[in-house]
Amino acid sequence: MLAPHASDPARSRGRRFGPPDGRSTTPRDAFQRDRDRIIHSIAFRRLRHKTQVFVAPDGDHFRVRLTHSIEVAQIGRTIARALGLNEDLTEALCLAHDIGHPPFGHAGEEALKAATVQAGGFDHNAHTLRVLARLESPYPSHKGLNLTWEMLEGLAKHNGPVAKPTWALAEIDADFPLELGGQPSLEAQVAALSDDIAYDHHDIDDGLRAGLLSLDQVLGAPLVADGWAAVQARWPDLPPEQLAGELIRDQIGRMVGDLIAESRRRIAAAAPRSVEDVRAADGPLIGFSDEMAAGERALKRFMYAELYHHPSQLAVADKAGLIVAGLAEAYLADPALLPPAWAAALPEEDPQKSRHISDFIAGMTDRYAISRYREVVGPVDMPDGL
Template sequence: MSHGGVRPWASDPAASRGRRHAAAPSSARDAFQRDRDRIIHSIAFRRLRHKTQVFVAPDGDHFRVRLTHSLEVAQIARTIARALGLNEDLTEALALAHDIGHPPFGHAGEDALKAAMTLAGGFDHNAQTLRTLTRIDSPYPDHPGLNLSWEVLEGLAKHNGPVADAPWALAEVDADWPLELGTQPSLEAQVAALADDIAYDNHDIDDGLRAGLLDLDALLAVPFVAEGWRGVTARWPAAKRAQQLGALIRDGIGRMVGDLLAESERRIAAAGVASVAEVRAAAGPLIGFSPEVAEAERGLKRFLYAELYRHPQQQAVADQARAIVAGLAGAYLADPERLPAWWLADLPQAEPARTRHIGDFIAGMTDRFAIARYREIVGPVEMPEGI
């Protein structure tokens, strides 16, 4: 389905709106390639290897973590971008960076941190991604943050669509450099968002089955999965079960990608867009699934929430994770002297900046670092026996 070239509605690095802080151009890489590389080389990206995807601090070497999930999203996103004639490097940069703002323990950790920071405006992992990349992760002497291009920041801010009510962290970034939050995101950002759904819909099935928390017979009550399983077992009836399951996951990704490509081509043609500006001014997203696959995907998500994410074993771990994050927040807010010297040195005196600075420290923690700090400053803790 490749069109053999970039389309007029693709983002053009030569037409980038630039960076917040002036930077000399590179002779070897365009703007979006440099953005991708800065993300890959960042400390925040490296920390994703010890942050929860589905399972907290998994013992098994074959389970996904935020880092491997981000790499898988980037692969799927880049494939889609190439087929649609979009900018692959911008798409990849957005996919790689999309989860950088997640605190330890995934959504359980986010719930606890949001509650602890209520008086300081709460916490939102998408907004924290922008805050991390523009302010916190500052490895260079000539500017704060990674100094990424406007298109990357805009895409990360709006990859799930226009933002009507920006959380405080995103509002601060937007006030410093307006990201046109009310318009549609670029097609590259839309692709990265859907590639995220495709990756975790299918890979969470894989991990859930591997962990023994999902039952194949129950899973086959989901029409999308049942259809895929019929195809796999018809083609390879004598294959080992593990290989059949591998084919099920692969084919599920392929079916979603194929549908998304066909539907997105249809929407782009129907909208008649001829530029990136027209994409941003469109009435709605132009990248998406057909109504039939969108409904099937929602059904799959409902199953995963009911049977995997809210599994009693997962809930027990999530409860302990929330307690760890809440305990850390309480301890640091009560006595900021517990912060490491290098973080304490920049502690603001006034609120809400003071609480937000402590929140930044906790949000940047990996699962294992959070557990170790809790034991050090709060008390003993044992995660429920799990994966």
């Protein structure tokens, strides 16, 4: 049963557009339909070939945005179930949270932001909503996937209340007001921290597998060192290389357990009687204990220093940024280079013109961006494996 402060599909604020005849033709509830619309979307399928951490990974075992999103959803459902929250909304938010990322992850985003600064710039979180509410249009009667208000609100407040929305988010909010200044639902809060739990530890796993991190390096993070001691105590006779997977599982379990316990404490103290009480709260009700939060922040600092800013990653990221910047420059200078459908729909004036070109580039997968760059700009040397 749902907790009284959970999001209830029977009490959803609805969708921007209703069904043509006012009826639903499916036994699924509103949030289940949101989840399924995400899964069946083209934008979700494209995550298969978008960078998670390793730009253009040349192995089948590394994570990409698609597999990362599925792993986030698994963690999110576990937490939602334990707290009596709506699992379907939580899962849908987890699956959709990275849909707005351009090719090559954060390197691509920074390049696209710089290329479109005169048109208002680019933000992947706001672009997620733009994709789902504007660009992904499988229905003949309206644009977008027509997701529920709760789904769009949760995505908009991915990192908490929004005081100064970017142009893309402001457009969505003007059309379907999302109460950006309030706290997000508990399901959205769970989705955001499930993302942190997933990439904190799965990136360690991929870094070890790729040889960019050593176990000794990883144990330099106190949070990981504590977990390693517990794993070794259980399996004292196994060599360290056989225990890396057990370490990752243990770490995820520790963080999930801490999050559930601390969130129960906060919810009990705040005593929200409805989801509206959650939105009116002074701060988030889902979170880590102070000790775990400090350990998680230290782990992030370690990951940036040792993995995300690893020289080999920075070198490839520089090339990735040049690809995105080069594509933006080429299309802005000569929009006729766009595919026919995109060229035909090109607005005549800026900023809409530049934003249209940005939409096209942001939707690219890594390998398609490389292919288009070679076609419209020139040769580029990137890792194989796409």
